[in-house]
Amino acid sequence: MQVDPRALRFSAAITTSVLALVLVTGNVWLLGAQALLFALGVAGVSPFRPVFQRLVKSPPKELEDAAPPRFAQAVGLVFTVVGIVGYVVQVTPLAVGATAVALFAAFLNAAFGFCLGCEMYLIIRRLTPAATR
Amino acid sequence: MEGLLVALATLAAATVFGFAWRLRQGRMADRGGPVLTADDIGAELGERATLVQFSTAFCQPCRATRRVLAEVTAMVPGVRHVEIDAESRLELVRELGVLRTPTVLVLDAAGTIVRRAAGLPGKADVIAALGLAVRNGRS
Numbered sequence: 351m352q353v354d355p356r357a358l359r360f361s362a363a364i365t366t367s368v369l370a371l372v373l374v375t376g377n378v379w380l381l382g383a384q385a386l387l388f389a390l391g392v393a394g395v396s397p398f399r400p401v402f403q404r405l406v407k408s409p410p411k412e413l414e415d416a417a418p419p420r421f422a423q424a425v426g427l428v429f430t431v432v433g434i435v436g437y438v439v440q441v442t443p444l445a446v447g448a449t450a451v452a453l454f455a456a457f458l459n460a461a462f463g464f465c466l467g468c469e470m471y472l473i474i475r476r477l478t479p480a481a482t483r
Numbered sequence: 484m485e486g487l488l489v490a491l492a493t494l495a496a497a498t499v500f501g502f503a504w505r506l507r508q509g510r511m512a513d514r515g516g517p518v519l520t521a522d523d524i525g526a527e528l529g530e531r532a533t534l535v536q537f538s539t540a541f542c543q544p545c546r547a548t549r550r551v552l553a554e555v556t557a558m559v560p561g562v563r564h565v566e567i568d569a570e571s572r573l574e575l576v577r578e579l580g581v582l583r584t585p586t587v588l589v590l591d592a593a594g595t596i597v598r599r600a601a602g603l604p605g606k607a608d609v610i611a612a613l614g615l616a617v618r619n620g621r622s
């Protein structure tokens with residue numbers, strides 16, 4: 351599947367705002383909503399695509415493979431779930447730390463088009479020596 | 484209040500990281516050393532030089548890198564472009580200390596690594612590194 355990279359960055363910008371708001375308000379429900387958005391992203395569903403398509407009419411210069419961003423959304427999902435656990439059991443460093451890491455990655459994606467989650471893939475694979483194909 | 488500070492600090496750190504990444508992206512570094520054989524890369528070496536690209540399935544800039552290297556290979560005779568799936572060659576990946584994809588190695592005719600870049604390299608930088616590799620092979 352191919353996707354418009356600008357749509358990815360658009361939704362990364364929304365993710366950035368949501369995660370920043372989570373840090374400011376400490377609202378765990380908002381973080382739950384973001385986790386749901388990440389889960390949808392992993393499933394290949396982007397609820398913001400219609401919004402983006404309404405705002406931007408021009409065709410993309412080129413399309414991008416959908417697999418890397420989907421993997422990155424899964425990484426984002428892991429961090430938000432850890433953050434939710436942190437907020438629920440009230441371990442603030444865990445809650446804030448995990449949310450901040452997710453915010454860091456989302457902002458890099460939105461502002462620079464750099465996919466930190468994608469970069470994790472090879473490093474994770476290198477660290478799992480047993481998992482050879 | 485604390486949360487606001489964490490959010491601002493995170494965004495500031497990400498901005499610095501982003502600019503640093505942009506500067507370093509695809510830069511050809513003089514981190515030469517080991518010699519790779521045709522066995523190592525799973526393909527014949529190029530007659531004058533070889534461009535070895537490490538890729539993975541979840542790599543965003545790998546496709547653009549493939550295109551740049553293919554263009555350069557078509558331009559310069561005696562140069563081969565070899566793409567390696569990093570996941571299927573984890574031993575080699577560890578040995579060479581490859582942390583990111585794409586990582587591009589520029590080898591001279593003998594297989595010595597002359598230059599190395601992580602991230603999408605610029606076409607001009609690849610051509611310059613190739614010039615070096617070809618000269619290396621002659622001397």
